[in-house]
Amino acid sequence: MRIKTIASFIEKANVCVDVGSDHAYLSLLLVENNKSNIVYNIEKNPQPLQNSINNTKQYSNKIFNILSDGFKSFDNSIDIDYCVIAGMGATTIIEILSKCLNNVKYYIICANNGYDKLREWIKNNKFKIYNETTILENNIYYEIICFSKLKGKKLIFKKDIEFGIRKIKKLDKYYIDKLKAELLKKDYESLKEKNKNLYKKCKRIERYIEKYGTY
Ligand SMILES: C[S@@+](CC[C@H](N)C(=O)[O-])C[C@H]1O[C@@H](n2cnc3c(N)ncnc32)[C@H](O)[C@@H]1O
Structure with missing residues (x-):
């Protein structure tokens, strides 16, 4: 493929x-x-x-x-x-x-x-x-x-x-699916305290999906 x-x-x-x-x-x-x-x-x-x-x-x-x-x-x-x-x-x-x-x-x-x-x-x-x-x-x-x-x-x-x-x-076509899969894998709410940078990155991904994809 x-x-x-x-x-x-x-x-x-x-x-x-x-x-x-x-x-x-x-x-x-x-x-x-x-x-x-x-x-x-x-x-x-x-x-x-x-x-x-x-x-x-x-x-x-x-x-x-x-x-x-x-x-x-x-x-x-x-x-x-x-x-x-x-x-x-x-x-x-x-x-x-x-x-x-x-x-x-x-x-x-x-x-x-x-x-x-x-x-x-x-x-x-x-x-x-x-x-x-x-x-x-x-x-x-x-x-x-x-x-x-x-x-x-x-x-x-x-x-x-x-x-x-x-x-x-x-x-x-599949980029939004990739981002969604990335978020699902990370359980990012639990990162809020542990890894602030990664948490912020996940939030940016979430906003991108909200803007350009259907959640
Ligand atoms: C995982 S394989 C990928 C094979 C194929 N390109 C693909 O995408 O399916 C990575 C190959 O790159 C070769 N490789 C890694 N670093 C390299 C380098 N600096 N120069 C040339 N070949 C390299 C490895 O020996 C290996 O055969």
Whole structure:
């Protein structure tokens, strides 16, 4: 579901890079559906790299598997249409993004957590967000964030960083469900004394849901 949705955001690419490719499912979808001429799978760990190599043997002229910690051992003269990073925490993703010296048109990021941290990095680095989509996979909600310098909307306000840009988020069908699930999990009234910051955050989520969703 996550990987298929990410693939659905990619069209007519010459070069795509999937950082942390593991089984290489994304590269297979992209090449088999003629969405990208070339895909580079970047893997930091030898075993997942071996998974990538085993699964992509029949496309050895289109899919290239590279052992590298992020972009450290990747040729930085290669122009990239889409850079995908999925299935990692925001801190790792930001570390990888910060060290990328390639010319990249579009980034598609599906983190496991820390979406506000990511949006802050996107704002600080003067990118614009052009799409955000929430999906539910194995009972976990994920937000896919697409950003670029070429198109999209700037993050301006604090609330843009916390909740995403409203004009984009209002098209994101499952975002309110994700927020509701977050509140349910937290039993936030009990946080009032124990963790004031988290309590305040829950209150902001509650107000957002009241304003934009049906409770
Ligand atoms: C949980 S898997 C995600 C696989 C796939 N991208 C997905 O979303 O289903 C994370 C993968 O990222 C790789 N990884 C973690 N940090 C990395 C880094 N700095 N550079 C390259 N790969 C990394 C891990 O070895 C692992 O195979």
